[in-house]
Amino acid sequence: MFGKLSDWFDHRTGYRKFRDAMLLEHIPGGAKWRYVWGSTLVFVFMIQLVTGVLLMTAYSPGDSTAWGSVYFIQYEMDFGWLIRGLHHFGSQTMVVLLGLHMLQVVIAGAHLPPREINWWLGLALLGVTLGLSLTGYLLPWDQKGYWATQVATNIMRDAPVIGPYLQRFLVGGPEYGNHTLTHFYTLHVGILPPTLIVLVIAHLAVFRRHGVTSPRNAQGEDMFWPAQAFRDLVVSLIIFGAMLALVIYAGHGNKIDGPEPDGMYEKAAKAGRAGLGANLDAPADPDTQGYPARPEWYFLFLFQLLKYFPGDSKFIATMVIPMGVGALLFLLPLFGYGRMRKFGHFIGVLVIVALLAGVGVLTCLAFADDEPQGFLNFPCNDVKKAEKFQEDLVKASKEAGRAVNLAHAGIPAEGARELLRKDPLLRGETLFKQNCAVCHNFSVAAPEGDFKGFHDADAKAPDLGGFGTEKWIRGLLENPKDKKYFGSTKLTGMINWRKRIEEERADWKVQDAPEVYKKKIAEQDADLDKVARFIAEQAKPKEKRDKTVLSEGVKSFSARKIHLRCQSCHTIGDDGGSQGPDLTDYGSQEWIRLMIMSPGHAKRYGDKNTMPAFRNLESPGAEVHEMLFREIDPKGVVVNMSDIDRELIIRWMTRDHRVIFGGNTISGAPKPKS
């Protein structure tokens, strides 16, 4: 059946003739393992094509979408980690194989006449492959690709005459952005691969014209099919196995915290969440200080070369040497004419070995400069600089891990960059420091990562570390004049309340027997414990509050004993006094929001308030809020703070680390200048 179908197809297309022409190539001297490198390159390129097309089905080249789509491929799509990982390591494998192939070619003397055109085609293929690597490095639009490619495109500027124009064209404008991505994407998928395919076809056609460069004393003969094809396939599969191993064991992907996917299939399909596959750095952000930018390892030699040519001599490293090497490689076959052939062969081997060795040494030196202990036998030049680099690297890695974990809950439409910019954990601390730590301390029981709290002996306002928790409230009830609470403020209500308790206790000590005195103190403390628990419960969402704590607490809160009488000054719900702040939902985000936006409100500190209000004074509607604010607090000081910054601070304070998402936009494009 298959035979008949095959005959029918051959009759219509003549495919067998074409297939035979492709496969039935004579190999003088027989098939050899050392002839495999060219085929392995084609094999890996085919993998790149297949995985590349698969990635294209999910990738979105845009400033606000690129990182998100790569995140989605890596962590959410079935086997996306594997497809992307193979593509990532495939590009590096191609560079290594190119080196091996070039070495094999010059050792065999296959670059010498009459094969010089094929050598030049090979050089063009080398250039296109490196171009593919460079353009692909940017596409995830992560910090690593963003900063490394900035360096590469700036180097391009040094090219004589056309450099600045070329850079401008490639970047798609004066700065990196949407058009940089669309340009790089077009090059990466629409221009360079077809160019490479055409060059490969030409390379193979010219190769077939002259055949394999077999040793002079070669004996016997084999056909490409199946003898050489078998060898090619075996080595190709070994290389594929190595690529798979790299994807699985050397990907340095960031893990996603949380429950593992269920079942064997899900575990394998979503293995990216366990850290398998290629690394994805934090989303590209031009507003980054001192990102430790390095190119991919196979461009590190150029990066290292730049260090030896500072200032205006940079041109030597960026243009003169690379172009000189290119010209030398181009001229290499010409040394094989006539009597020069033996000499030409030797020169070829010497040049390629020297170049590969040079590249290797420069790469090692580059690694060594970044490692305080050096790399292999190469010492580190500047240990302090290397330590700082490693420190920055750890910071960048942390941010990448954080971004990936935040993205798991969804990415804002404004783009993945906003994940870290609107992350309460990372930004809230900074904003608190800038806006709140001027007056407030923020103590933490134990260091939270790098954060050890804000401590200033001259703080003018309560310490907000643990604000609203049972411990914090109990501490306040115990000693309100402590600097941690109202000791440094002008607020005296709670201090006077405690003073009355202390006076009562002093009376008890005089009047009562020691056991009775102790019992009374213990009862009083137990009441205060209940009050603290009750008020702390207010910070929780209503449906999560403990009903027993509430029912017991409200009795203590409203009791008329001296040490209680909370309700005479404070309100919870509808009942209570107004001398002190309203404690309804105390410690919750809602309570803090009113405190920040209107601390002089009757529900907060009223006319006793000394804290400025923090409000958005810039966006549309701000003037209305300002007007309403003045009605309740005519003399209050108002400091500008965006709504998002405020929410970041509130979430950071309440340890709610969900990203702040923007809602409906409330501003248009800036007004044109008249």
Next chain:
Amino acid sequence: MVNQERRSFLRFAIHSLGALFGAVLGIPAACYLIDARNRPAVQRDFRPVQGVRLDDLQKDVPTQGVIRDVRTDAWTLHPDDVVGRVWVVKTGNDDASIRVLATICPHLGCFVNNNPPGSGPGFTCPCHSAKFNIDGSKNTGPQQRGMDTLEWKRDQQDRNLLLVKFENFVQGQSEKVPRT
């Protein structure tokens, strides 16, 4: 003869290894391509409809309402996006005569308009002129079924507030089947 056997073995080995490689790369690639099956349509609970107050509805006068909810589009999360619109019509005097109709045409998915003044009560799709009666039932045109009705109820606290269980349905067929 030995050479022939060697060639046969090599051919067999090439085809076997090739098939193995094809499976190792091809199976994950196929799973990756059909990955969308892992993301079913969101089953939404009752959501408030903006722009409609139930007691303000007039007989045979369609009112358009908006439903907002969290919307996830692959990697992007829209925390408060318009997930759909509905036409709300009242054809009698009681709640039983209130119908909430999806604005998406059951023919091929265009947005169905309210008939312009002077054309009588009802709805018309601007794409292929599918016409519907005021209660959403099929009138004339290429559509296989009437406009899709949605489940609704009054809010417990605010009795004037309309709550709708918003769904999208498969177009181009006579049965009303929710998208899954």
